[in-house]
């Protein structure tokens with residue numbers, strides 16, 4: 798897709814702040830520091846549009862970005878940082894779960910996992926939640942530039958084993974690997 802415009806619209810801290818124009822939304826979710834904001838910037842070819850950081854937990858609100866005036870990218874807060882709670886709800890915040898549960902405009906949830914590590918319990922719980930609630934989801938294994946092809950393939954197999962039935966694509970926000978493949982999944986639902 799040719800990105801002709803990409804603009805930050807707003808940060809929402811509660812439901813009344815969500816955008817209201819009814820355009821389709823693609824959300825980005827995953828644990829803190831996995832590379833959600835970087836993926837969003839990389840797909841858009843706009844460095845620094847979504848704030849990235851080495852400090853996990855940088856994105857704490859739900860951030861709406863309007864793309865080509867016709868759909869939104871939604872950057873959700875990361876989960877799983879600094880606490881080891883029992884339930885995803887406690888850990889991750891009501892805000893993000895509410896968004897996923899209620900949002901009619903949501904046409905695709907892109908769940909990021911770190912290609913270098915086995916998906917965490919929270920990654921798997923989130924995937925199960927999305928599947929149970931029949932959400933259209935795509936798993937993106939990010940930071941793929943840090944692995945050899947052989948290791949990357951093993952990692953993708955492990956993700957498929959632990960997240961049964963998932964569609965998974967490798968990605969690198971550093972090299973742009975996976976960009977066309979992820980875009981074609983997005984185009985299929987926003988077009």
Ligand SMILES: Nc1nc2c(ncn2[C@@H]2O[C@H](COP(=O)(O)OP(=O)(O)OP(=O)(O)O)[C@@H](O)[C@H]2O)c(=O)[nH]1
Nearest residue numbers: 829830831832833834835849850854855856875970
């Ligand atoms: N090598 C490499 N580093 C990456 C990649 N994607 C993200 N990073 C780095 O990982 C760190 C976290 O990236 P962010 O995009 O801020 O992660 P996030 O998931 O938005 O984090 P929170 O907003 O805190 O939840 C930054 O230092 C990025 O530069 C990638 O594909 N390859």
Ligand SMILES: [Mg+2]
Nearest residue numbers: 833834855856
């Ligand atoms: Mg972020």
